Amino acid sequence: MHEETLFHLPAAWQAPLAIGLFIATYALILAEKYVHRTVAALLGACAVMLLGLLAPDQAWGAIDFNTLFLLFGMMNIVNVLSRSGFFDLVARRALLLTRGEPVRVLWIFSGLTALFSAFLDNVTTVLFMAPVVVTVVTRLGLRPVPFLIAIILASNTGGTATLVGDPPNIIIGSVAGKGFGDFLVNVAPFAVIACVAGIALMQVLMTRRGDLSGFAAADRLQAALQDAPTPVVNRRLMTQALSVFAVTLLLFMVGHPLGLEAGLIALTTSTFLLLIADLDPVALFEQVEWATLLFFMGLFVVVGALEHAGVFEQAASALTAAMGGDVGTGILLIGLGSALISGFVDNIPFTISMASVLRELQGTLGAGVDPLWWALSLGACLGGNLTLIGASANIVVADIAAREGHPISFGGFMRYATPITLITVLLAIGLFYGAHQMGIM
Template identity: 40%
Template sequence: MTTLITIIIFVISYCLLMLEKWNRAVVALTGGVLLLICNVFEWEEAFGFIDWSTIALLFSMMVLVSITKKTGIFTYVAIKLAQIVKGRPVPLLIVSGIFTAIGSAFLDNVTTVLLFVPVLLSLVKQLKLPAFPYLVTTIFASNIGGAATLIGDPPNIMIGQAVEHFSFLSFLNHMGPVVTVVFIVVMFLMILIFKNKLHYNKGLAEEFLNQDANQHLVKDKLLYRSLSVLFLTIVGFMLHPFIHMDITTIAVSGALLLLFLTDKCIEVEQVFQEVEWVTLFFFIGLFMLVGGLQTVGLIDELARAMVWVSDGDLPFTSMLMLWSSGILSGIVDNIPFVAAMIPVVQELQGYGMMNVDPIWWSLALGACLGGNGTLIGASANVVVAGLAASYKEPIPFVKFALYGVPIMLLSLLICTVYIFLRYLVPFLS
């Protein structure tokens, strides 16, 4: 009976998250509390299921970016990039994609789109360009760029925390090459698809070029201190394997250092008010929901089923993980999917599959790139859609899927070739 109750609560919570009619943090937390009420687990167990390292890492990055953005540096860079390409529509599409991808890799994709999309919408409005091509490209670039690093996309953060020997450099080494290829291919397609819809208006472009980007930049000690600490934190992530300090400790240290250095410039209460608490509490509720599945043994059964279907064959299991995670992450948010799959991969080691690293990389690639399939496939998609709607530039669900699903399938095909050649060929002999 307990198992049935757990499944019902999990499925209903999932459906409500997909419908997006209620706040996702409230839905996830309600599901977690219902598991407590139904005695699936106790509070002590619930807190044990929550990955506090992931929560602390996300919180720290939010604090770092919250302080840094007050300097206007992100708006300044965006305007400068648009001026470098002289307001031309297609080059603007390219630089906005590159800027989003790089920002998503080193800041995280949700934070990047929150910072960049309002600026982007302002740019295209001034140049009287259609917003849809730029918004779609931004979503694709955020998920692709976020897939490259440990901190770029929430699924990667969760996988990085679950596997001790995965570092920031590990993700760059294993995810970076294929992500670069996928990004180049997708940007080429975006240019091909939208170039005839983007018309250059020389008069508006000249007016835009006359703007002074410096007026958005606050050149004081807050700028230099925040950029210095942010840079040191990212360097710390890269040196993580050599300094023997986990990335959460590095991120928390960076956030606290910047709070101390800017205490006289900005109130801590104000910084904390801008933290994305909804995202953090969503994660907490999500970990509790998945903990319920673990408690009643469903995760273990899922792992056994995967071993049974694949017969313990590593190449088949990796491909199964890549495509199932990719397609399902396009249908549902990739965060709850990865939260459910992490303990499954961990269980696979208990069934004789010792080298599961290819399966981890397959899960990461499938979840991150599969998120491009629909508007609810990834958190960054939902954020962009919400911001666009607030600026009266709504993104139709079906219209997005017409672009997103083919991009998702193409990305998974590229990843299939990459995983096969890099990891699986030795196991076929």
Template identity: 40%
Template sequence: MDVILAIVIFIVSYFFIMTERINRATAALFGGTLLLLTGIYTTEDIFFHYIDWNTIALLFSMMVIISITEKTGLFTFIAIRFAQSVRGDPMFLLIGSIVLTAIGSAFLDNVTTVLIFVPVMLKITKLLKLPAFPYLLMIIFSSNIGGTATLIGDPPNIMIGQAVEHFTFLTFLAHTAPVALFLLILLILISYLLFQRRLKTYQPNLSELLSIDAKENLVESTILYKSVTVLIMTVTGFLLHAAVHVEMTTIALTGAILLLLLTEKDVKTEEILSKVEWVTLFFFIGLFTIVGGLQHTGVIDEIARLIVVSTEGDYVKTTLLILWISGFASGFIDNIPFVAAMIPVIQEFETYGMVYLDPIWWALALGSCLGGNATLLGASANVVVAGLAEADNQRISFLRFMKYGIVIVVLSLIVSTVYIYIRYLIPYMG
């Protein structure tokens, strides 16, 4: 009975999130509340097992840092300089945003990258009177593709890296980065085919753009130097977190609290906290609770085990099925709990005689990271971008996004299938 209730509540909640008839955060939180009222799990289960507080704290911390930094006009300054460097060309601007987001997502993480880059892009599109949707759409896609390339780029990769001792930062670069690079080039081509004609109709006033003095928007005060210093320290901490053995969440929280302390006399803490995207944070909390219902009742575990049963232990079939199942499941459920459920299952494959598990791990990594592009709920970065856009009156429709996202994911999984088959499975079968 609990299993049926958890599935029904998840489907109903997801329906309201998809159709956006009510606020997404309200729909997700209501689903979690129903799971509590029906006794499927307890508040202790929610707070100690299912809500990923590391993700919530990381998001909160970066929102605080970005909010303070934004007051200095730094993002407006960067936006104007970036637009001037491409001479206001809408297509070059789109391609540039794809490349910059992908690089940032690979070497920071995709959530941090979009928190920094989306406010900049929103300012650029407003300045040039361009439609924000194509740019936000491609930022989401490139953030998830870029995050696929490295160990720290996307949460599923971090989880897999922790589960497999011989996987290092360089291991991920050698095995997942080639696919990510190919898909990034493919994404640039797709963006050109999709939006070149539409963006060509927009002719920004180049003389007006070039006449703007970007420095006029920069508030050169102590807040600027403090916020930039803390931001650089935080980003450096992310890059070195594995070497210094400090979690990224701890680094982000330290940066946020330190910056609040340093700027206390310059800007009120209440004002900064009012700028935090609380709706986005509570939507994450609600999403974790309704997915937690599926975890608690064993639905996700059962899905994972059915994969093994359906392939009858065949190595090639198992590898490719995990790629495609994780790709679509991650798009609609959320890749973090799915990967958490799959890790022990894959570890058990050794008992079935599968000694060489690396291709299966890469299938899980590629499927779960790239599958996040399917819907607005597929990855943390997607939800953050949607929240930032909505706060700027540039709402991204769930169904409109999904029309593009499903196509991108199918293409990504086809490319990944060919890659895995040629690089790993043919040598294994030989």
């Protein structure tokens, strides 16, 4: 593992150099205002290979293609669903269900966002939900910013529930070898509780601050419906996309025991959808978030250098010492620590590196490490709600809000999100810890 690099650097230099490159890459990712995070990750990967920490074939082997295939496949299914008019139709139906009542607007759109985020990419979810929410609440005479913050919180919380809901879960599922059903059993119950509690707390805060006062008259609701264009629906395409999506979810649930990885399932079913759908595949591929896929590839290479240098073996030993042999202590350390860190830095590179540490720990603890995987999932995903820069969905909604003339300030976001996040994280991690201590999980 510790052979000399291509530049004949001493083996003792490999770990410090790999750590230095990881920190430098992380710093560039945080400075996304000046350097795009995909460029930062690719620069880090290039440096790893140029310095000889990994040869090109080793770098290629460090990339987790199961994660990439899963993201790519789900992106294509979502793109076809969007083309069918499915999301526009759902948004219009949701508006009718609100009856112009502010509380119903909060619960219905937050609930829809959480539900979609559990089964689709949460960034894609907020991309189509946020503009709809701005239009609806503005036409109903309400202030958009609190409702947009509620959408952000629901997106990250809902995405915590499943394997495909949030990138940290995709990473954990691939590295730990966990399937869709594993997340439904071990993570979803606590995510659902946190989601419902989060929306209820948001209602309390918005009520105290006068954001839910008033009732939209029937003419305002009608104006809102007329203001939104009538959805153009391709029912044949929608049926095809929803059918393939349902089959994909079914295969996620039964595929893991059969040895079928989620990435292979998503790639296969999405390719079949492209085969039967009457759409131009090239046009669909242009809508794939290639920057996100390349970002993951670059990070996997940078983290692969840490693994090759033996850094994760040392980190796993340190974590074992800190736990003192008590998995319950590990749940609190990893769950709460992940939530705090993920509130201020990108949770994707953090999860990739932490997952590698837990994989090393799995060699000594075996199945006993499983609760730590679920603690990492809950902490990394829920912690993204702590600040405006905690998760990609937060930044996407903030950009949409600014473009629509309703900017979300860093402090304004924290006034609502931070207390709610602290409570929901403590609630979810605390309940999970209690379940583990009682032998339920």
